[in-house]
Amino acid sequence: MKVQQISHHVVFILLAAAVRSQVNPEICRYPLGMTSGQIQDEDISASSQWSESTAARFGRLDLDNGDGDGAWCPDIMSEPDGLKEYLQVDLRSLHFITLVGTQGRHADGMGNEFAQRYRIMYSRDGSEWVGWHDRKGRQVIEGNRNAYDVVLKDLEPPIIARFVRFMPVTDHSMIVCMRVELYGCEWLDGLMSYSIPDGHQMIYRGLDVYFNDSVYDGASADRLTKGLGQLTDGTWGLDDFLHSHIYAMWPGYDYVGWNNKSLPKGYVEMIFEFDHVRNFTSMKVHCNNMFSRGVRMFRQATCYFRSGSDWEADPVTFRPTVDRTSQSARFVTVSLGDRTASAIKCRFHFSDVWMLFSEVAFQSGSAVYNTSPTATKHPTNTPPGDDPTHKLDDSNTRILIGCLVAIIAILLAIIVITLWRQVWQKMLEKASRRLLDDELTARLAVQTQAFSSHHSSLSSESGFTSNFTYERIFPLCSDYQEPSRLIRKLPEFAQSTEHLGPSTSCRALAASGADGAPHYAEADIISLQESSDSSTYSITAVDMTLFAGTDSSMREFPRHKLTFKEKLGEGQFGEVHLCEAEGMQDFLDEDLSIEGNDESPLLVAVKTLREDANKNARNDFLKEIRIMSRLRDPNIVRLLAVCVDTDPLCMITEYMENGDLNQFLCNLRLKEAADEDKTEQEEKEGESMVSYSKLIGMAVQIASGMKYLSSLNFVHRDLATRNCLVGKNYTIKIADFGMSRNLYRGDYYRIQGRAVLPIRWMSWESILLGKFTMASDVWAFGVTLWEILTLCKKQPYSQLSDEQVIENTGEYFRDQGKQVYLPKPPCCPDRVYNDLMLSCWRRNAKQRPSFQEIHTQLMESLA
Known part of the structure; x- marks a missing residue:
């Protein structure tokens, strides 16, 4: 029966994929076939080759890390920057490409041939080529530093292309060889280009706000033509157009926008060209609706269709419901009435001074012609002797089969x-x-x-x-x-x-729970531990009398007093926002010592549950509120208030002004003996420094917070510097936002699509057995202490791949002395490393110290 249900789900997903169009760049990251061989040899070509053994077909990424021989190596480059030499990949259809990987040729240690820098060019039709550049206009991509490691680079913005060329940039000091892989997914929209008026500039309270399409890859004049850009980059604009999803970009960057006064006809005309004739169901347009600043979504959309050389006379007209209440940005779905076309011209009419779009996507399927009245309702102009009916029928029959x-x-x-x-x-x-x-x-x-x-x-x-x-x-x-x-x-x-x-x-390899959700889909601070006597993950029987006398009811906070600042991250069922809370001081307990405790708005983190979350997610969210409301410790992030009267459900927690500990330490330098004589002014002018004693003081606070959690029989399961917040005077509080932040996606590893785990911080028994206890938290603390004393300059086990980290846990299991430990940080005394860090990583969980012992030992090291 389960197999039948799965089969039905798969058929539904496949059918849904035929009309799916919106692309999420964070999910669209699949290898496209250079490594696996799905891309055939004949689809890989090059401008030249050094020898027969370095032809284009050998330019595939080598994930097996074999002898390292074989790669594409161009002939001796004649140009100073080598831009005439390229390795070309034909993907056979349009793809949305978000990531590229490169590698060199080391020939089992005998060679030293790789590309330190390179550029990318791409084409959708094989004739018009475009040079990729990032959102700040930089074209050169930093490549490899050795011949064997694979280096992945995000393409920001992503590209939509069928053909991609890798063009090494060299100074002729070494032979250049490349192996490559492309990551992304198929571009189901079929959109080849759009043509729009160039965006306008707004001056808002003396602030210049630019609404131009800054990543458009076509021709740019008064009108943008023959290209794609921000309307198809998969990034949706924020509610407040003055802020941007992309860090350090100008106000208005997320949107392309126009002023009604600059377009006398009262509408914006957009033309969309597609790869072939399609049957269009709908169009989704992401619009801003901040009417308090003169911006509203369009009043009316009138769309014309073309399959031949002329536009059809009968358009489709759509009028969205006017929203005078909510200023949230949203997708507006325009019904296109199952019309067939290879091009669509839409006129979007203004309903206010400004109209702003950030994304346009289409739902369509391949058009199939027949002789029914419906099919002949919208005739097309066809050249004499050219019968599209048979061509399309034959093509779609093959596709259907x-x-x-x-x-x-x-x-x-x-x-x-x-x-x-x-x-x-x-x-x-x-x-x-x-x-x-x-x-x-x-x-x-x-x-x-x-x-x-x-x-x-x-x-x-x-x-x-x-x-x-x-x-x-x-x-x-x-x-x-x-x-x-x-x-x-x-x-x-x-x-x-x-x-x-x-x-x-026990469940091996941290298998997902009964509902199929991975354990780390949302790394909650109160991840209730697995019972040591149970056959499945369960809630440990916590003695609730420990909370006797504690006020468990949380007060409702007025939503309108929360001002959005930025999105910290998102998870499977919700998001975490950084906000300012006005009047929060009235909601604080007397024992809560918190920064900014005056009349000014307080910086808080707001964790929200999406309105479409299922019943289990809602119950878990409310359970987390109940438990967090009872936690009282100076080194644990405190729950301050809730918003649960209406959807979306929200919990409001402390947030520290210096952000998370990982990023805080990355920007510091260790104060050595030679620096002790520096004056305070010299330190302010130079790089910020921190002393060893301050670092140990941070570790003491984390150990204190974990000692409190362990006293309540709670297991964190995701202890790391990314999950610790920093306040004034190096105050540290343990939180749980790491998994939801895109910044730390690389710290979590997906095992066979079932679980997402922070393997570099996990004990061997957690990885191999799925067993999480307070002893596994102690292991993670040892790694966290290592992070602190290295100032987070490197990821733990940075010299090992994710698979090698997992294989290293096998050496702990075999216990033959072959396991690899994190090295001693340069500033770490032998006593702290040998007696504390290494003891946290003992194979036998019962031999690891408790957090009480860790806290005591760290305090003694400060004496």
Whole structure:
């Protein structure tokens, strides 16, 4: 029955995909086939090649990290910047490309050939080529620093193209070789270009606000033609157009906008050109509606259609409902009445002085002609002797057959995977129980060779190795190390399944819960721990008498007194906003010492639940409010008030003026003995510095907060510097915003699409067994302390790929002394590293110190 349900869902998703058009750049990050071989050799070409062994077809990213031989190497470059040499990839159809990866050629350590810098050109039709540049106009992309690591670069803005060229930039000091991969997804809109009037400039209270399409890639004059830009970049404008999604850009950047006074006809005319004749269902236009500043969404849209050379006479007219209450930006859906066309001309009529758009998307399917009256209602002009009916019918028949074959193949794959998962999970549960046996290590040493071949066959048959088509990439920043291969199963897991008896079961590899939601979809500060005696994740029986006498009822805060400042992040069911709260002082408890406790607005974090969240998400949100309202500790972020009278539900928590600890430390330099004589003025003029004692003081506060949580039997599960906030005088409070922030997406690793985990901070038993306890929080504290003492200059285990980090947990499991530890920070005394940090990472969870012991030891180190 489950297989049938899954099959029905897949068919629905595939059918929905035929009309889906809006692209989310954060999700659209799939490898497009250079590494996997889905892009054929004949689709990879180059301007030249150094030799037959360095032809274009070898320019594929090597994620296996094999001998490193083979790559595209152009002939000796004759131009100073080498811009005549390129490696070209034909994707066969339009794609929305958000990320590119490059690698060099090291030939098993014998070579040193890579591209330090490169440019990208792209084309949608193969004839008109455009040079990519970022949102600030920079064209050159920083590439590799060695011949073997993979470096990923976000394309901001993304590009829509079929053909992409990588063009190395060199000074001739070394031979250039490249391997590449493209990441993105198929461009379902089929939109090839749009033509619009150039945006206008607004002067608002002396502030220059520019509404031009700054990333448009076509011709620019009084009118923009033959290109795409901000209306198709997947970024939606904020409610307040003076702010932007993109950091450090000018006011109005998110929107393209026009002034009614500059367009005497009273409307803005846009022309959209598509790749072929399509059947259009609707158009979605993201509009601003801040009418208090003279901006409203359009009053009327009149759309004309063209399949041949002339525009049809009968347009579609749409009038949206006027909204004089809400100033929120929103998508307006314009019904296009299932009209067929290869081009659409829409006139959007003003309803106020200004009209601002940030995104336009279309829902359509391939047009199929027949002889019915409906089909002949909108005739097209066709050249003599040219019969489009047969061409379109033949083309769509082939497409339909291909889709049916693909659906059948996917359904068969789902059936096989579903059956396999049931068998595999039972095997992993047995293996997990076996891991809890104290005699496991000695027995595995004897069993290793006997079952290694059995494991290999299991891995290949079960398909555990990843198909990269279904693995998304979430970079930490502009570049990071691409995993060489998805996790290889430890042989011991397969071995241990043969000799296991019935005992307590655990879920291996942090499998998702019963509802299918990953454990870290939203990393709540109160992630209730797994019961050590339970077979599944459950809420630990917390002694609620610990909260006796505490006022658990939270006061309702007036929503209109919250002023939005910026979005801190978002999760599966909600968002976290930074706001100013006016009059919050009246809601503060007497024991709460908080910054800005005067008449001025207070900076707060507002966590909201989306109105469309399901019942379970709402219950979890309210449960979190109830629990957080009872937490009282100076080093734990405090819940201040709630907004639960109407949707969306909100909880209001403290926010510290210096932001999160990770970013705070990144901007500091350690004060050494040579710096002690510097005057305060010299420090202000130079780089900010921090002393070792101040760093340990921060760690003491984190240990104190965790000591409080552990006393209540709470497990955090995501302790890291990104989840600590910094206030005045180095005050530290533990929070839980890290997972929801795009800035830290690279700190979380997706295991087979089921769970998103901060593996570089997790204990070996949490990764392999899905077991989260206070001892696993102690492990994470050791990593957090390492971050603090290195000033967050590097990610933990930066020299290891994500898969190598996971494989390193296998060395902890085998306990043969081969595990890799984080190195001692330069400023860290031997005593703190050996007696404290390393003790947090002991294999046996029972031998790790408690937070009470950690706090005491850190306090002693300050003495």
